[in-house]
Amino acid sequence: MKKAITLYEQGSHRWFVIARDPDKPHCLIDTNEYVITHAGQALLTDPGGLEIFPAVFSAVSEVIDPAQVGQIFASHQDPDVISSLALWLEFNPDLRCHVSGLWKSFIPHFGGDEHTLLSIADDGADIDLHGHPLHAIPAHYLHSSGNFHLWDAKAQILFSGDIGAAMLPHDQQEIFVRDFAQHIRHAEGFHRRWMGSNSAKRDWCERAAKLPIDMLCPQHGAIYQGDDVMRFINWLDELKVGLF
Amino acid sequence: MQSTQTPLRQVVNLRENIKTISTIAFQVNLLGLNAILLAKQFGEVARGFGVISTELRAFSRELAQHMEAISALSVNLVRVETQRLCLRKRHALLQQAEGRSTTDWLPQARQRQLGRLDTLHGEREQTFSAMREHLSDAYQNCLFGTVIARSARIEAAYAGAQGSTLTDTSLAFAQCVDHVLASLDRLKQATGG
Numbered sequence: 096m097k098k099a100i101t102l103y104e105q106g107s108h109r110w111f112v113i114a115r116d117p118d119k120p121h122c123l124i125d126t127n128e129y130v131i132t133h134a135g136q137a138l139l140t141d142p143g144g145l146e147i148f149p150a151v152f153s154a155v156s157e158v159i160d161p162a163q164v165g166q167i168f169a170s171h172q173d174p175d176v177i178s179s180l181a182l183w184l185e186f187n188p189d190l191r192c193h194v195s196g197l198w199k200s201f202i203p204h205f206g207g208d209e210h211t212l213l214s215i216a217d218d219g220a221d222i223d224l225h226g227h228p229l230h231a232i233p234a235h236y237l238h239s240s241g242n243f244h245l246w247d248a249k250a251q252i253l254f255s256g257d258i259g260a261a262m263l264p265h266d267q268q269e270i271f272v273r274d275f276a277q278h279i280r281h282a283e284g285f286h287r288r289w290m291g292s293n294s295a296k297r298d299w300c301e302r303a304a305k306l307p308i309d310m311l312c313p314q315h316g317a318i319y320q321g322d323d324v325m326r327f328i329n330w331l332d333e334l335k336v337g338l339f
Numbered sequence: 340m341q342s343t344q345t346p347l348r349q350v351v352n353l354r355e356n357i358k359t360i361s362t363i364a365f366q367v368n369l370l371g372l373n374a375i376l377l378a379k380q381f382g383e384v385a386r387g388f389g390v391i392s393t394e395l396r397a398f399s400r401e402l403a404q405h406m407e408a409i410s411a412l413s414v415n416l417v418r419v420e421t422q423r424l425c426l427r428k429r430h431a432l433l434q435q436a437e438g439r440s441t442t443d444w445l446p447q448a449r450q451r452q453l454g455r456l457d458t459l460h461g462e463r464e465q466t467f468s469a470m471r472e473h474l475s476d477a478y479q480n481c482l483f484g485t486v487i488a489r490s491a492r493i494e495a496a497y498a499g500a501q502g503s504t505l506t507d508t509s510l511a512f513a514q515c516v517d518h519v520l521a522s523l524d525r526l527k528q529a530t531g532g
Contacts, residue, residue, distance in 0.1 A: 096414050145425070149418040152347070156354050156417075185424055186347045 097147075097154040099130070100270060102310060102318070103250040108133050108227065110250055112312065113154045115268050119147065124175055125263070126314055129254055130155055130164070131247065136225040137163040139183075140245055140254045141176045141314050148179040152186075166191050168222065168231070170256030170314065171239035172198040174205075181206025193222055193231060195241030215243055232302070234258060236295040251309035258299065259327060260285050261316030272317045275326050281316065283334070290336040300332040346420040350413060353529045357410050360477075360522045364403040367484075367515045371396035374491075374508045381501040387494040388505050391487055395512055398484045402519065405477040409526070412470050419463050426452050426459070470530045474523060481520050488513040 096116065103110040113128040128151050129140040137159055143151050155161050169177040169192055177192070184190055184206050194202055196214035203212065215231045222229045222245070230246040238257050245254040261282040272278045290296055303311075304325070311319040311327060319327045344352070371392045378389030430452040437445040491512055495505035 149414070149421045152421070153354075153414045153417045156351050157358075160355060161351055162348075181428070182421060182424060186345065 097128075097150040099154045099158040101158075102129075102312070103252060105249070107135065108249060110247070110252055110312075111158050112270065112318065113151055114270055116147065116150045119150070121265070123147065124315060126175055127312065127316075127318075128155075129312055130159065131224060131229065131250075132159060132163065133227040134225040135163060136165055138166040138168055138222070138224050138229065139164050140168045141170055141256065142167055142179050142183060144175050144178045145182065148182045151179070152182075161186060165189070166193065166222065166224065168192075168229075168243075168245050168254070169194040169198075169202065170234070170244065170254070171195065171242045172201050173239070176256075176314070177202055178205045180211075184211065193220075193243075195235075195239075195243060197241030198239075217241075219243065234295075234299055236290075236292040237299055238289040238291060246306065251307050252312060253303070253306065253308045253310070254312050254314075256314050257285075257289060258331070259311050259313035259316070259319060260289075261313070263316050269317055272319050272323050275319075275323050278317060279327075279330055285315075286331065286334055287336050292337055293335065296331060296334075296336055300328050303328050346423065347417070349529065350416050350420055353416075353526065354410065354413050356522045356526045356529070357406050357413065360519050360526075361403060361406045361410075363515050363519050363522075364399045364406065367399035367402075367512065368396055370508060370511055370515070371399060374505070374512075377501075377504060377508065381498060381505075384498045385494075385501060385505060388491060388498060388509075391491045391494055392508075394487050395484070395491070398480060398487060401480050402477055402484075405473045405480065408473050409470050409477075412466050412473075416463065416466050419459050419466065423456060423459050423463075426456050430456070467530045471527070471532045474527055474530065474532060478520075478523055478527075481516060481523060484516040484519070485513070488516050 096118065097113050098115060099111045099113050101109065102112055109132045111130040113130065119125065123146055126143045128143055131138045152161060164187065167183065167190060180192060180202065190211065191213050192207060192211055193213050193215055196216060199212045199214050217233065219233050220231045222231055227249065231243040232246050234242045234244045234256060242256060244256055261278060262285055263281050308324045309320060311324045374392035375389055378385040378392060430449055433445055433449040433452065437449065488509060491509035492506060495502050495509050498505050
């Protein structure tokens with residue numbers, strides 16, 4: 096079963112990562128889900144695919160009552176990101192899902208309707224979590240054409256979707272990056288192929304470098320923290336991706 | 340289980356009760372440890388209290404083990420309920436499509452979904468049955484805990500001048516056991532016991 100691990104806690108403001116499922120079939124890509132709580136309400140980032148819903152739901156219920164999850168943030172439209180939406184809606188029909196306006200009419204193929212899906216405009220938006228602002232930051236073409244990351248200025252944590260993702264071998268399942276040089280080899284192929292635009296990547300690197308990020312939390316692989324965050328941004332800035 | 344709640348909500352309630360009991364079991368363990376230290380400090384007059392506190396720690400560990408087992412079963416229950424939800428959705432979609440088509444394939448596919456639903460229903464009942472077994476053991480364990488908590492109070496009375504501190508501890512034990520019994524009753528109901 097997936098485990099919920101606390102990343103940040105100050106009063107009621109908390110971040111948990113839901114990660115690593117030893118029982119998951121190898122044919123499914125491993126994903127990290129993040130739960131952000133504030134004053135009794137919670138937001139879930141990229142809740143994952145239909146197949147892993149039981150593991151994610153069980154792990155979430157280890158740390159909070161899942162009824163607190165009133166909002167979902169979908170970085171983009173992929174099935175490993177949001178195809179479990181219909182099941183989350185079965186549990187809480189009032190749930191709202193924030194996603195790029197580009198995908199507003201595509202995602203209802205997974206579940207939900209015009210009331211469920213809240214469009215994020217291209218230049219980003221603030222998402223209110225019971226009085227605490229979270230910032231949806233544009234990351235278009237990295238890799239999806241309508242793509243956002245989520246910045247929490249209080250916790251100094253950036254949920255970075257597919258940016259920072261690494262395809263870790265099954266025997267390397269650490270939650271945090273321990274050896275950057277060793278780790279980044281598992282991220283290189285992924286970024287070269289999936290990130291389509293060098294100019295979008297450069298723009299993202301410039302904006303990310305200005306944020307005081309303590310943890311950079313991708314949807315796949317291990318979390319970068321401390322100096323490894325800037326190491327990663329510099330590495331990505333140098334990397335040639337997509338078509339050029 | 341109350342029929343007005345969705346199956347997933349029922350499982351969440353069940354897990355909330357498990358969490359409550361696990362937290363209390365942890366508290367009892369700490370109380371027991373503290374009580375053993377107190378008994379050592381008070382010497383001969385509190386020796387009996389020390390023995391009983393050791394028993395209470397053993398009780399809390401056993402209770403925690405039962406809760407871990409029930410918690411693992413509840414994860415399976417989430418999986419079963421999710422699959423039932425998906426199958427019901429597919430079944431409804433196939434039924435809709437059946438009204439607009441004459442192919443044999445659709446009723447056959449729908450029958451297969453019904454067969455899988457039956458299998459899952461059986462798995463669900465088996466999981467509840469396994470939970471009830473653990474609950475029954477935990478309940479017995481708790482009744483033993485009630486007796487020990489009572490004995491702790493009697494022992495506290497023999498502890499002379501130190502008695503009031505030990506009485507407070509024994510009352511805290513008894514309160515914990517009462518809370519566990521109440522949560523176990525709720526779990527018993529939730530699992531159809």
